[in-house]
Amino acid sequence: LDNDAGRGSYGVPNPIAVLIDLDVIRAAPARFVRAGIGDAVSNVSAIADWELANRVNGEKIDGLAAAMARQAGEAVL
Numbered sequence: 001l002d003n004d005a006g007r008g009s010y011g012v013p014n015p016i017a018v019l020i021d022l023d024v025i026r027a028a029p030a031r032f033v034r035a036g037i038g039d040a041v042s043n044v045s046a047i048a049d050w051e052l053a054n055r056v057n058g059e060k061i062d063g064l065a066a067a068m069a070r071q072a073g074e075a076v077l
Helices: 022-027 030-057 063-076
Strands: none
Touching: 030 063
Protein backbone atom coordinates (compact mmCIF):
# COMPACT_ATOMS: atom_id res chain seq x y z
CA LEU A 1 0.00 0.00 0.00
CA ASP A 2 1.12 3.55 -0.67
CA ASN A 3 1.74 5.81 2.32
CA ASP A 4 3.72 8.98 3.13
CA ALA A 5 6.94 6.94 3.50
CA GLY A 6 6.49 5.14 0.15
CA ARG A 7 5.13 1.67 -0.32
CA GLY A 8 4.74 -0.96 2.35
CA SER A 9 3.01 -4.18 3.25
CA TYR A 10 0.85 -4.56 6.32
CA GLY A 11 0.08 -7.81 8.08
CA VAL A 12 -3.60 -8.65 8.31
CA PRO A 13 -5.45 -11.66 9.70
CA ASN A 14 -6.27 -14.48 7.31
CA PRO A 15 -9.92 -14.83 6.30
CA ILE A 16 -11.86 -17.51 8.14
CA ALA A 17 -13.50 -18.65 4.89
CA VAL A 18 -13.60 -18.07 1.17
CA LEU A 19 -16.87 -18.33 -0.71
CA ILE A 20 -16.66 -19.37 -4.35
CA ASP A 21 -19.58 -19.41 -6.78
CA LEU A 22 -18.90 -22.59 -8.75
CA ASP A 23 -21.33 -21.53 -11.47
CA VAL A 24 -19.09 -18.53 -12.16
CA ILE A 25 -16.02 -20.79 -12.32
CA ARG A 26 -17.80 -23.26 -14.63
CA ALA A 27 -18.80 -20.40 -16.94
CA ALA A 28 -15.30 -18.91 -17.07
CA PRO A 29 -13.50 -18.97 -20.42
CA ALA A 30 -11.01 -21.83 -20.68
CA ARG A 31 -8.10 -19.39 -20.98
CA PHE A 32 -8.95 -17.91 -17.58
CA VAL A 33 -9.09 -21.35 -15.99
CA ARG A 34 -5.74 -22.31 -17.55
CA ALA A 35 -4.23 -19.02 -16.37
CA GLY A 36 -5.42 -19.70 -12.83
CA ILE A 37 -3.94 -23.19 -12.91
CA GLY A 38 -0.64 -21.83 -14.20
CA ASP A 39 -0.61 -19.16 -11.53
CA ALA A 40 -1.13 -21.71 -8.75
CA VAL A 41 1.48 -24.12 -10.12
CA SER A 42 4.03 -21.31 -10.48
CA ASN A 43 3.93 -20.92 -6.69
CA VAL A 44 6.12 -24.03 -6.39
CA SER A 45 9.01 -22.47 -8.33
CA ALA A 46 8.40 -19.06 -6.74
CA ILE A 47 8.94 -20.55 -3.29
CA ALA A 48 12.13 -22.24 -4.50
CA ASP A 49 13.33 -18.85 -5.78
CA TRP A 50 12.47 -17.25 -2.44
CA GLU A 51 14.38 -19.94 -0.54
CA LEU A 52 17.40 -19.42 -2.82
CA ALA A 53 17.25 -15.66 -2.22
CA ASN A 54 17.21 -16.41 1.50
CA ARG A 55 20.30 -18.64 1.30
CA VAL A 56 22.26 -16.37 -1.04
CA ASN A 57 21.18 -12.87 0.01
CA GLY A 58 19.59 -13.39 3.41
CA GLU A 59 16.17 -12.30 2.15
CA LYS A 60 13.57 -12.84 4.85
CA ILE A 61 10.98 -15.54 4.21
CA ASP A 62 7.45 -15.28 5.57
CA GLY A 63 6.89 -18.88 6.62
CA LEU A 64 3.10 -18.70 6.59
CA ALA A 65 2.97 -17.08 3.15
CA ALA A 66 5.43 -19.66 1.80
CA ALA A 67 3.46 -22.56 3.28
CA MET A 68 0.18 -21.31 1.86
CA ALA A 69 1.68 -20.71 -1.59
CA ARG A 70 3.38 -24.11 -1.62
CA GLN A 71 0.19 -25.87 -0.52
CA ALA A 72 -1.84 -24.17 -3.25
CA GLY A 73 0.66 -25.10 -5.95
CA GLU A 74 1.04 -28.69 -4.82
CA ALA A 75 -2.73 -29.13 -4.50
CA VAL A 76 -3.17 -28.20 -8.15
CA LEU A 77 -0.31 -30.44 -9.23
